[in-house]
Amino acid sequence: MKINSLAVIGAGIAGMVVARTLADAGVDVTVFDKSRGTGGRLASTRVGTLTADMGAPWIVPEKTEMGRWLKSFSEVTDCWTPARADFALAGSTDEQTGLVATPRSSALTRQLAAGCRLVPETLVTVVWPDQEGVMLRDSGSEPLGHFDRVVVATPAPQASPLLDAVPRFRQRADEAGTEPAWVYVVELDNRPERLQSMDWLEGDHPLFRRVVRDSSKPGRTGEVWVLEARSEWSHEYIHLTPETVGAEMQAAFEVLAGEPLTVVSSRVHRWLYAHAVPCGCDELSLWDPGTGIGACGDWLHTGGMEGSWQSGLDLARKLLASGH
Numbered sequence: 001m002k003i004n005s006l007a008v009i010g011a012g013i014a015g016m017v018v019a020r021t022l023a024d025a026g027v028d029v030t031v032f033d034k035s036r037g038t039g040g041r042l043a044s045t046r047v048g049t050l051t052a053d054m055g056a057p058w059i060v061p062e063k064t065e066m067g068r069w070l071k072s073f074s075e076v077t078d079c080w081t082p083a084r085a086d087f088a089l090a091g092s093t094d095e096q097t098g099l100v101a102t103p104r105s106s107a108l109t110r111q112l113a114a115g116c117r118l119v120p121e122t123l124v125t126v127v128w129p130d131q132e133g134v135m136l137r138d139s140g141s142e143p144l145g146h147f148d149r150v151v152v153a154t155p156a157p158q159a160s161p162l163l164d165a166v167p168r169f170r171q172r173a174d175e176a177g178t179e180p181a182w183v184y185v186v187e188l189d190n191r192p193e194r195l196q197s198m199d200w201l202e203g204d205h206p207l208f209r210r211v212v213r214d215s216s217k218p219g220r221t222g223e224v225w226v227l228e229a230r231s232e233w234s235h236e237y238i239h240l241t242p243e244t245v246g247a248e249m250q251a252a253f254e255v256l257a258g259e260p261l262t263v264v265s266s267r268v269h270r271w272l273y274a275h276a277v278p279c280g281c282d283e284l285s286l287w288d289p290g291t292g293i294g295a296c297g298d299w300l301h302t303g304g305m306e307g308s309w310q311s312g313l314d315l316a317r318k319l320l321a322s323g324h
């Protein structure tokens, strides 16, 4: 059956790759997301008058399949080679270049949304096939329309209830795991003296997974740092208030910097499903021709950003093949 309409639930990288590929093939694509904007775990946030990337610090290392694909979006992507060090502040000689979206992470998914109808601030709660196609409903049980095909591109715990109509897919989603992450975004009045020549700290630390100077990325200004807590720490302190977490992370940052820091503005975010622990299946994406429902995301196959992208691309190809 020719595909006339497609609904994508989730405007992260996986969903937007499907959306853009199908829109380019002439399909009428509608993208629903419960958030105000696009990006999902590639989202950006306001901090004071600036913006910062709250999710993955860069999209992907340059020399990967996804890196090569991203270079075709050169108007919103740029290369970045951060000065890296461990938490003892020993510089790394292992130079790595990654791709970042400019002027902020969410610019990429925004660009991918061109040609699609984007419906933000809409939590989809029901995905159900009937005689007119696949029907969607929002959190108030209001109908959102019927579509020829529907793609669920959300983290596994949010995908599970949306995959009720295909029990095999729901089971896959239930088998995947997730790890949380607290993230502290802070704008300082000045760059700390000890961190003058460092953009990216990672390694062994009881609290931090990574500390990144967001302002060092191409197209950014100011003095903004993004601090990501380790999964274990985030898990242990998942029920603390953002204020308490911010104070803990600030104190640990001051120890690293070796001086008290003056905060201009800050924001704390709790990612409940930051990192997927994939379900272990060997399918890159899930597609059920009987119902017209598919699923993709980092919880299938390898996980991570590139896993999401590959999953989305794989599903887009299956959908295109199903329409001819």
Ligand SMILES: Cc1cc2nc3c(=O)[nH]c(=O)nc-3n(C[C@H](O)[C@H](O)[C@H](O)COP(=O)(O)OP(=O)(O)OC[C@H]3O[C@@H](n4cnc5c(N)ncnc54)[C@H](O)[C@@H]3O)c2cc1C
Residues within 6 Å of the ligand: 009, 010, 011, 012, 013, 014, 015, 032, 033, 034, 035, 038, 039, 040, 041, 042, 054, 055, 056, 057, 122, 123, 124, 125, 153, 154, 155, 158, 159, 181, 183, 228, 271, 273, 274, 275, 276, 296, 297, 298, 299, 303, 304, 305, 306, 308
């Ligand atoms: C702090 C942090 C650091 C990371 N670091 C790395 C890294 O270094 N390397 C790496 O490879 N990966 C990293 N990741 C993971 C990477 O960001 C994700 O794997 C990837 O972005 C997932 O993309 P996705 O499209 O599958 O899902 P998401 O980006 O999560 O997109 C899903 C979207 O679905 C929406 N949604 C969910 N439920 C509904 C619903 N019912 N109705 C409507 N909309 C809904 C959400 O709002 C969201 O926008 C990191 C993630 C975080 C948070």
